[in-house]
Amino acid sequence: MEKLPNILSTLRMGMAPIFLFLFIQEDLLLRGISLVVFAIAAITDALDGYYARRYDVESEYGIFMDPLADKFLTFAGFVCLPFLDPTQFPWWAIGIIVFRDLGITGLRIYTKRRNITLQTRKTAKAKTALQMTYLYVALLFGFLMLFKGAVGNFVLNVFSLDIFYWGMIVVAFVTAYSGIEYLFVNRSILFNSERNATS
CATH class of the missing domain: 1.10.287 (Helix Hairpins)
Structure with missing residues (x-):
């Protein structure tokens, strides 16, 4: 076990x-x-x-x-979305999400291995919930769009309303903001840890 x-x-x-x-x-x-x-x-x-x-x-x-x-796993989910429709799921927005999450995850792994505890914010939890909710819905619609008839037409109509596009913008913005906030809140801890490592 x-x-x-x-x-x-x-x-x-x-x-x-x-x-x-x-x-x-x-x-x-x-x-x-x-x-x-x-x-x-x-x-x-x-x-x-x-x-x-x-x-x-x-x-x-x-x-x-x-x-x-x-x-x-999350990146794989987001990266496949532009293959459905790059106008609804722009690559630049996916890039923001991947860059932020990969950077913060790497930082958290580094600090945890050095036994440094960083502060978390409710914004980060809200970001994760927003990302996963959006991702699950988008993946489901990506599956349904392959159906013929009323189901497939419904998905195409939803895409034409740009709902997913603006949702992607919101997700990218919240993701970027939470990353900036995370670094700002922990600036003193990160600065001190780096200074101690070089002293």
Whole structure:
């Protein structure tokens, strides 16, 4: 059981590119399977956290891999969206999300390994909730758009209203703001840790 969280994190990392490859195929069955893969990967995130807390096991590998695997799965979800419609899901907005989350995740891994505790804000939790809600809805619509008839036409009509485009703008803005706020709130801790490391 002690190694199970690390196994689940590694599995989640490996499932991210599989999901991405399957989702971008314009095939109803493959895209449906990709959503199942994504759901299973998301479940492993909850499971590895549960087992790590339940058995009080934490390793250097787990500290590094767990948050990184989470982000790789999220990135895979966002990166596949422009393949649906780049006008609704612009690449520059995806870039902001990936750049912010990868940078902050790397910083958190670095500080945690040095036993430095950074302050978190409610904005970060709101950002995560907003990202995941938007992502799940967008992925579902990406699956439904392959249906013919009324369902497919409904999705195309929703896309024509630019609802997802403006939603993407909001997600990118909140993501960027939360990253800036995170750095600002922890500026004294980060500055002192860097100064101590070089002294």
